[in-house]
Amino acid sequence: MASSKYLTGDSSAIQEFIDRFDVFLFDCDGVLWSGDHLFEGVVETLEFLRSKGKKTIFVTNNSTKSRPQYLAKFTSLGIPTSTEEIFGSAYSAAIYISRILKLSPPKNKVYVIGEAGIEQELRTENVPFIGGTDPSFRRDMTPEDWKGIADGSLLDPEVGCVLAGLDFHINYLKLSHGFQYLQRGAVFLATNTDATFPMNHSFFPGAGSVSLPLANMTGQKPIALGKPSQAMMDAIEGKFQFDRARTCMVGDRLDTDIKFGIEGRLGGTLAVQTGVNKKADWEAEGAVAVPAFYVDKLSDLRLVAE
Numbered sequence: 001m002a003s004s005k006y007l008t009g010d011s012s013a014i015q016e017f018i019d020r021f022d023v024f025l026f027d028c029d030g031v032l033w034s035g036d037h038l039f040e041g042v043v044e045t046l047e048f049l050r051s052k053g054k055k056t057i058f059v060t061n062n063s064t065k066s067r068p069q070y071l072a073k074f075t076s077l078g079i080p081t082s083t084e085e086i087f088g089s090a091y092s093a094a095i096y097i098s099r100i101l102k103l104s105p106p107k108n109k110v111y112v113i114g115e116a117g118i119e120q121e122l123r124t125e126n127v128p129f130i131g132g133t134d135p136s137f138r139r140d141m142t143p144e145d146w147k148g149i150a151d152g153s154l155l156d157p158e159v160g161c162v163l164a165g166l167d168f169h170i171n172y173l174k175l176s177h178g179f180q181y182l183q184r185g186a187v188f189l190a191t192n193t194d195a196t197f198p199m200n201h202s203f204f205p206g207a208g209s210v211s212l213p214l215a216n217m218t219g220q221k222p223i224a225l226g227k228p229s230q231a232m233m234d235a236i237e238g239k240f241q242f243d244r245a246r247t248c249m250v251g252d253r254l255d256t257d258i259k260f261g262i263e264g265r266l267g268g269t270l271a272v273q274t275g276v277n278k279k280a281d282w283e284a285e286g287a288v289a290v291p292a293f294y295v296d297k298l299s300d301l302r303l304v305a306e
């Protein structure tokens, strides 16, 4: 089994690690922050890497925010960046639908299960959609719903795709509509399928746990456009033209971030232990992915190197 090199407290190993890469792809939830709590030393560590001429790119599976909404969060937490450096699964899904799937009338609409981030990125790509944050879907089922969903009178005949992401307002009504569209042949997509969502130093249902009922009902697995999807890696590489061998993926989750870097044939992967996975997870027999390097927390990269 592959082994992972521990860097925390080892300045020469950290220096050697940093010298190996020109570009760092940073995961967000569990690496930079937990919810709105910014981890200690993150701003200084990013500045330190940038001062060494390193390129920083933020790659998140969290589809609840669009790139401009993420820019506002980064700015509010004191992290200097631009929408150019931010690549989210909502954006990845929107460009997949508009540039690859290319839905054509009369079934060119997307039924969204998710938050405003997905809606904004679909609008940016001129992809029509229904559902999402529409308040008329945030309620209990009525007798009219049971009848109208079953006979299709309440369904939109122009829906050709169901896109599911992290939805903090998921309910029976939304799932019932989603199922009927999939039964009628709509393409099943997910921004990501993370099982859990790291927040406030604990865990909550992730996007994958939101879309799973639809997968369970239909027996279909959605095409996931976030990490570890290599469609996302190709899109990021296409945008930034980086040398994969000189690029490192930094993440807290084995089955998304680390798998993404390994399957993307990047020069390296670094795991931090401030989010979902810990050392014991990748040392376990049959681990889904083993990071090449690991630290306790992101700011370990900075402290020792100076």
Ligand SMILES: O=C(O)[C@H](O)[C@H](O)COP(=O)(O)O
Pocket: 027, 028, 029, 030, 059, 060, 061, 062, 063, 166, 192, 194, 195, 196, 197, 198, 205, 206, 207, 208
């Ligand atoms: O459920 C989710 O969507 C994920 O837990 C979450 O969004 C992960 O975000 P990331 O760690 O990729 O920034």
Ligand SMILES: [Mg+2]
Pocket: 027, 028, 029, 030, 031, 251, 252, 253, 275
């Ligand atoms: Mg994460």
